[in-house]
Amino acid sequence: MKLQLILTLVFLIVSASVAADYVRPLPRKALQFPWDPKSSQPQQVHISLAGDKHIRVTWITDDNSSPSIVEYGTLPGRYDNLAKGESTSYSYLFYSSGKIHHTVIGPLEDSTVYFYRCGGQGLEFQLKTPPAQLPxxxxxxxxxxxxxxxxxxxxxxxxxxxxxxxxxxxxxxxxxxxxxxxxxxxxxxxxxxxxxxxxxxxxxxxxxxxxxxxxxxxxxxxxxxxxxxxxxxxxxxxxxxxxxxxxxxxxxxxxxxxxxxxxxxxxxxxxxxxxxxxxxxxxxxxxxxxxxxxxxxxxxxxxxxxxxxxxxxxxxxxxxxxxxxxxxxxxxxxxxxxxxxxxxxxxxxxxxxxxxxxxxxxxxxxxxxxxxxxxxxxxxxxxxxxxxxxxxxxxxxxxxxxxxxxxxxxxxxxxxxxxxxxxxxxxxxxxx
CATH class of the missing domain: 3.60.21.10 (Metallo-dependent phosphatases)
Incomplete structure (x- = not known):
């Protein structure tokens, strides 16, 4: 109850600081997410550019022993390349994050679809690299x-x-x-x-x-x-x-x-x-x-x-x-x-x-x-x-x-x- 009160007060303070002098119309409701039990599978996967012809793959695992590796290739289920990365985590009041992995893969071909897997297990994902030239x-x-x-x-x-x-x-x-x-x-x-x-x-x-x-x-x-x-x-x-x-x-x-x-x-x-x-x-x-x-x-x-x-x-x-x-x-x-x-x-x-x-x-x-x-x-x-x-x-x-x-x-x-x-x-x- 005390934790909930603290977080509520913090939220109200922040809301007041970012609000302005206008009345917003009613928004749509916040999305409801089902409770997710802890899993060793990679989750929250997203990618970003990381220098010329390289992409950073980021994901989170609840298993702290999971390796920060990405296997990837141009054919589904066939991974000809492997890259090792780094990991971090953080605590925030009573919250502890999972293991946050960041691994850079490449060099990659332009305008090419790659299939990849994070941490040596779990679902296969696919990405497409940007073109080298306009458009x-x-x-x-x-x-x-x-x-x-x-x-x-x-x-x-x-x-x-x-x-x-x-x-x-x-x-x-x-x-x-x-x-x-x-x-x-x-x-x-x-x-x-x-x-x-x-x-x-x-x-x-x-x-x-x-x-x-x-x-x-x-x-x-x-x-x-x-x-x-x-x-x-x-x-x-x-x-x-x-x-x-x-x-x-x-x-x-x-x-x-x-x-x-x-x-x-x-x-x-x-x-x-x-x-x-x-x-x-x-x-x-x-x-x-x-x-x-x-x-x-x-x-x-x-x-x-x-x-x-x-x-x-x-x-x-x-x-x-x-x-x-x-x-x-x-x-x-x-x-x-x-x-x-x-x-x-x-x-x-x-x-x-x-x-x-x-x-x-x-x-x-x-x-x-x-x-x-x-x-x-x-x-x-x-x-x-x-x-x-x-x-x-x-x-x-x-x-x-x-x-x-x-x-x-x-x-x-x-x-x-x-x-x-x-x-x-x-x-x-x-x-x-």
Missing amino acids: ITFAVAGDLGQTGWTKSTLDHIGQCNYDVHLLPGDLSYADYIQHRWDTFGKLVQPLASTRPWMVTQGNHEKENIPLLKDGFESYNARWKMPFEESGSNSNLYYSFEVAGVHIIMLGSYTDYDKYSEQYRWLKTDLSKVDRKKTPWLIVLFHVPWYNSNKAHQGEGDDMMAAMEPLLYAASVDLVLAGHVHAYERSKRVNNGRSDPCGAVHITIGDGGNREGLASKYINPQPEWSVFREASFGHGELKMVNSTHAFWSWHRNDDDEPVKSDDIWINSLVSSGCVDKKGHELSNLLMTP
């Missing part, structure tokens, strides 16, 4: 949670012929209740075990208890991203390249000012971007900088003030964010107004969370805001070639994936903005 398709959905809307979103993403899933924060909505991380892992396994899921943290991943627990312990243990491969010293920000696209995942909830480690890492990472090799440059983080919803107004202003000049000088094509439980797309914008050499900003925090939708907007609609709607859904981003990409947003309307917004996006490389701003970027990168 490539990304599925995008943030603020997922574990509700009936979440399931609808995941079902619709499963119908999309995508190569990589991008998630700009707020995964499980565990909010200190650790077994919800486990149920989330099981919920997304059918998709996350077949295509790489690349994620960054949101406010619901913080789970910080002053004097007892630092933030992000659960998130960092379970969702290891390629931060080391990209020269970062934190799992909260990193970058990766895939099929002509350089993608930077930033942390809205770690230091980002000009004297921070994240800012210095970002400058270093941008200095290495070769737009001839990766003509597209995309950035993800959780808290939107351009937001005309009444929810979470101004929360991204400090990060925007610090980092937008860098992203603008680097000619970032597209910025994807979550946090606000609605959808919004901007024109190309910089410094608060339309700019043909700025980035397109898209808020897509509408994956299906239990808090409901953010339905109140500021009127009149800002000049830079093109389309906005408070509905659950997901996005699809197809990078067709080095000059053109097609973005579409699909509303979960009466359980049908309705395409409600779409646009062709021209790359800033093709518009001449990259060449025009080269000197500006060089000056910023050289500034201490």
